[in-house]
Amino acid sequence: MDVESTRHVRSDVSLRPGVELIELSRNESAMAIPPHWLQVAVRAASAALAYPDPDCKLLRKAVGETLRLDPQRIVCGAGLMECLQSIALAYLHPGDKVVIPEHAFAFFRSVTQVAGARVTLAPEKDWHVDVDSILQAVDESTRMVIFANPANPTGSYLPRRSILELRLRLPSDTLLVIDEAYADFVGEGRYEPLFDLTHSCNTIILRTFSKAYGLAGFRVAWAYCPLTLIEELRRIQIPAIVNSIAQAIATVAVQDQVSVASFKGEMIATRRRFIDRLIGLDRVLPLESETNFVLLRTSSEAEAQSLDAFLRYHGIMLRQQMAVGLGNCLRVTIGTEKQMQIVASRIVEWCSKISKVA
């Protein structure tokens, strides 16, 4: 079987005959899983009559050794979203307030509501999370602040000094949750680790194997926590929630930083060429990004809808952003070089069509 053509299957999308699906709506990896990672998963599958290790000992040890972190502070989960939901259920009470940036990942809102807490949106500035507006939104009922760094869907990255300032000025009993789903994609030399914040402060850092490692279907992620929070978190989480196949492939994946670095290098080069192809268009503005996606701005919600419909007609699936207050934008995941060439030329085609009509 051809890996390329079997990677994305969507039962909810019906394409015209002869049109190939280009699935770029979910920030999945464009790279094939390395064969030696898959061999490890197959071996784990043959032993999966047994329950998994509920403590994910080997995975936590591998993450600890690779990233020079304390395995005791690592809690693994069935995806970052599961970690976040367990954190929300463990630390939020009905009536608590949670502050999130106005264009933040929509799941932050739903998880807050699932826990019975209220959301307050903090305005962003120049497509970036804004520390001052978060602090203005915080009051004595604010139990948690959640944001992603780099952010989804803007792709922007907040430097460490801004986050240190935020942590310093937040009340010490307000839990700061930083979703680093895209941290592995931050450009050369610009990523600044924040793990040390968990040592002295009320801060949790979240990581996932779904994006840079290309293992979204395995559902595995981890939280780096203050030791004082771990017991409560483990009490809320369903026991043995990370299956043994996911544990095994994530362990070999994190130990193989050479493959991860090569995925990243290829993605960044493809992203650069894709953005450069769009620069100068008058109807579509690509935002610079530190992630494996790019936010495309158009001048109105109607134009974004028109572009989305045009691309869908040609089999290209992007993600609309109405849910996070960016109706005039579409988010495109960086796929293979070939896919991105096709997408860029379809966008150029749409622009010239629209300009003629106008």
Ligand SMILES: *Cc1c(COP(=O)(O)O)cnc(C)c1O
């Ligand atoms: C994709 C994404 C996730 C999803 O993580 P899983 O580990 O697949 O649950 C979490 N946070 C952000 C900001 C994302 O974009």
